[in-house]
Amino acid sequence: MSLHPILLFLDVSGGELLVIIVVIFLVFGPSKMPEIARQIGKAMNQMKKASNDISREFRNQTSGLTSELTSVQNQIKDEVNKVNREMTSTRDEIRKNFDVGDPSENPEPAVAPSSPAADGNGSTTESPEPLPDVYNRSENAG
Secondary structure, three states, X not given: OOOOHHHHHHOOOHXXXXXXXXXXXXXXXXXXXXXXXXXXXXXXXXXXXXXXHHHHHHHHHHHHHHHHHHHHHHHHHHHHHXXXXXXXXXXXXXXXXXXXXXXOOOOOOOOOOOOOOEOOOOOXXXXXXXXXXXHOHHHHOO
16 A cells, blocks of 8 residues: 555654644744744634635535526426426317216226126026037038
8 A cells, every 4th residue: 555655744643743843842942932823823714714715615606506407497397297288188188079088087997798697607597509500510520
């Protein structure tokens, strides 16, 4: 695992930070420490302000995109509703022209022509009609 040398340099722990502060204290002396701390504080505030400005600008730009997307979404919904209304009116017009009722108005299913009553085991109570002589094999076999 090879890390970039700059990333390794920025990896500072608490003990290393304490050593850096002691070295700065020894190099600059106690009289310069308040001024150095003030400059570090100003630099930190400027970095924080710049970060907040970038975040605010990003939010402003994305809110503009969000409002545009919402507008397009509403336009699409309006068009879909318009097509739905046109389809419904066309369907109603076709039903009216062909006298086709609404299937929900007539819940009875279409029934096949009535057949002889069944006795429960698949046979009918009426005797079937005899087949024409053409189909009767016993008479044609001779």
